[in-house]
Amino acid sequence: MQTLLLSSEDVDENAQMPEVIGAVEDAFAAYERGDAQMPAKSYIDLPEYNGDFRSMPAYLAAETWDAAGIKWVNVHPDNPDDHGLPTVMGTMIYSDPETAFPLAIMDGTELTMKRTGAAAAVATDHLAVEDATSLGIVGAGVQSYTQLDAISSVRDIEKVVVSDVDDGAIQRFVDRYDDQFDVRGGSISEAGHCDVLSTVTPVESPIVSADDLGDHTHVNAMGADAEGKHELADEVLLAAKLVIDDYKQCTHSGEINVPWNEGLLDDDDLYGEIGEIVTGHREGRTADDGVTVFDSTGLAIQDVATAHVVYEHADDNDNGTPFDLLGLGN
Structure with a gap:
């Protein structure tokens, strides 16, 4: 029996987005039903190298398939300047749950981008207005591309507004998609007044205020994945219908982590977890909803599903x- 080695190009080719979205939704449902095991993400801190390693194992049993694996990922901010390497790199080991045979070793970086976009699409499908045709994106880095690829799979997106402090990044994004969508650069407020907004930045001081959003905008807050990160103003979080991916991770390192630790948010401010919505235990968007927010930290079950x-x-x-x-x- 052979193990498959899958490069980033292989992952990109074989991560069929509609199927990835379905698998990630299945993973959220399995987690809600108790049919998944996902130990807490563990860290190895390497201050001497200004970096760290993180391990993310999981097993899940969907209704028609099961899967297991572990992602080994790093964050080394000095890599680009000092070594010509990416800041973040990941490797995924995908195993047969029955025998533990390592079926594949694959690039985890491309995998992460695909599953992150898919998670936003699942939330968008349940929380955005049905007739959404416009998407705003704040942050034109690598994650922005899969946000559009995935969300346009669940809504008929026609107009896209992308905002970033780097004009070159905006232009690269526009060049990539200008033959598929009405896409242009714009301000955070212009992006935020679209039907759907995805924020994919690493900021620690909020950049999206309540005035930057439309009355019924759905926001995918995807950038916060570590303690101290914070993209949306507290007033947005307090007023919105607020959905999280995982209680422990979000309160520690998600979009809500800063106001949560300051005592500005508590359990009463949380509508529920995305798994509760995809299983029908809680309603998604209703006619009475205004702004909705999905706080996504990224879960190991999403990596395994993808x-x-x-x-x-x-x-x-x-x-x-x-x-x-x-x-x-x-």
């Missing part, structure tokens, strides 16, 4: 590089 889609497609289409990792000779 790896499942990637592996199945790659295996069916003879993609990737098979190799005898365990020396079994077959």
